[in-house]
Each structure stands twice: as C-alpha cells, then as structure tokens.
Amino acid sequence: MLLKLRILSILFLGVLTTNSFAQENPNPEKYTAHNKGKFYFFWGGNRDNYTKSDIHFKGNDYDFTIENAVAHDKPMGWHVNYVNPTTMTIPQTNFRMGYFINDHYNISVGVDHMKYVMQQNQIAKISGTYPSRYLENQINNGQVDLSDETFLTFEHTDGLNYVNTEISRVDDISKIFGITNTDKIQINLTEGAGGGVLYPKTNAKVLEKDRHDDFHVSGYGVAAKVGINFTFFKHYFIQGELKGGYINMSDIRTTASPEDTASQHFMFLQRIISFGGIFSL
Numbered sequence: 001m002l003l004k005l006r007i008l009s010i011l012f013l014g015v016l017t018t019n020s021f022a023q024e025n026p027n028p029e030k031y032t033a034h035n036k037g038k039f040y041f042f043w044g045g046n047r048d049n050y051t052k053s054d055i056h057f058k059g060n061d062y063d064f065t066i067e068n069a070v071a072h073d074k075p076m077g078w079h080v081n082y083v084n085p086t087t088m089t090i091p092q093t094n095f096r097m098g099y100f101i102n103d104h105y106n107i108s109v110g111v112d113h114m115k116y117v118m119q120q121n122q123i124a125k126i127s128g129t130y131p132s133r134y135l136e137n138q139i140n141n142g143q144v145d146l147s148d149e150t151f152l153t154f155e156h157t158d159g160l161n162y163v164n165t166e167i168s169r170v171d172d173i174s175k176i177f178g179i180t181n182t183d184k185i186q187i188n189l190t191e192g193a194g195g196g197v198l199y200p201k202t203n204a205k206v207l208e209k210d211r212h213d214d215f216h217v218s219g220y221g222v223a224a225k226v227g228i229n230f231t232f233f234k235h236y237f238i239q240g241e242l243k244g245g246y247i248n249m250s251d252i253r254t255t256a257s258p259e260d261t262a263s264q265h266f267m268f269l270q271r272i273i274s275f276g277g278i279f280s281l
Contacts, residue, residue, distance in 0.1 A: 219249030
C-alpha cells in the first residue's frame, strides 16, 4: 500500500512540474525567429535609370561612336502580363530564388529583366568613320540627329538580362515598430551584393542592315542593393529594393553579320517591388 502511495505521489509531482513548466513558457519560440535552412523565391517588376554612355559600333565599312548617348527604360505599368504565364516575360521583371545558410545570410540566383532604349529624339556627338551617304541628312558638324531612324536604332528590349548571383544579409527590425508576434507580421532589413553576366536580345538597326535577333552573352555586371521586407503569416512577403550597379558589355551582336558588333558600359539604378514566399526545406 505504501509503495502504491509513493508511485502516485511521484506521478502527481510530475504532472505539477509539467504544468508549471508550461506556465513558465507561455510563448514558444516563433517560426520566424530563425531563417537557417529556409528557401525563398520572389517575382516582381522594376523601373530603371541609366547613365549616359559612349556606344561604339564596328563593322567592315564603319567604325564610329555615339558619345554620351541618353537612354531610358520601357515600363508597362501595372499590367496583367506580370502574372500571365504566356506573357510574363514581356514587362520589366525580376525573378530570384535563394537559400539561407544561417539565420542572417542567404545565397541566391536570379534574373533582372531590364529594358534599355537609346533615346531617338536626341542629337548626339559622333566620331569615327561611316558611309558618306548619311552625311547629307543625319550628320552635320560631328553631330548626328538620331530621330531619323534610317541611320541607327539601338535597344535591349527583349531584355537587358542581368543573370546574377548574390549574397545578402537579413535582419529582423520588427521591435523598432513595436511588433511582438512576428509570426503574423515581420519587418526585415536586407542588403547584399553580387555579380553576373549580361545575356541580352539586342534590337538594333545599324545603317539599314538586317538586325541580329537572338540572345547573346555580351558582358558582365556587378551590383549592390538595400531593401525592406514585410513578411505576413510566416510564409508570404512583399519586398522593395533599390539596386545600383555597373554594366560592361564589350561584345554586343547588332546585325545578321557576326562582324558587326557594338560595345558600351554604364551605371544603372533599379527600383524593384516583388512578391514571394519563404519556406523550410
């Protein structure tokens, strides 16, 4: 009888200890407290700015440079093409997927599908050699009127495609805004840097020659970024980023002839809004 009472006492004390421990830990660790081992992806859109650049065109019968050429992007605005699988590569877009190697750092790969258009409504300085038939209408005193498109059009509108790898850091700043339950909403600051190759499909018409209409590895780029991330219900997020960098394309295909090439280098600034998800593997 005494032995049974001792066993019951031990079991009763165990239950009390378990209940006491549960009461001392009413807030178990949040899912969002750690990132290590998580996988993420996002899809979004961008607007772009470019610095002026010298664009050098070279072929069998010409070798000239358009100096300080002005260029701009080609935005579509809010459009169904961003989510239509058959047309989602038409707008300026960003795709990225990555993996957290620890709670703060992740490695990712992605494609920044920007668009670059040399402005036609400009008069630019030109130097070098070119067929004399253009001297009468387009070129005067070392300047070329690019509004006449028979001489030159130049754009990377099937993509100034920056295929790159990045390493990024993420820090939870929710406490600054008084947020305690980060499993409902979490605010993160992110910054990173990376590099990659340019794989554009350049649309150019040089001296009325047939254009080259295929993708081609044309150079390299490097960039750094800073952004803010809003994560909802553990897994879904909206992220805004500012990304700036340098692009150097030394081998741009312009016409059907492989002897016709162009080269340029410039700085860029992207403003990105993206939507994505983050999950444990």
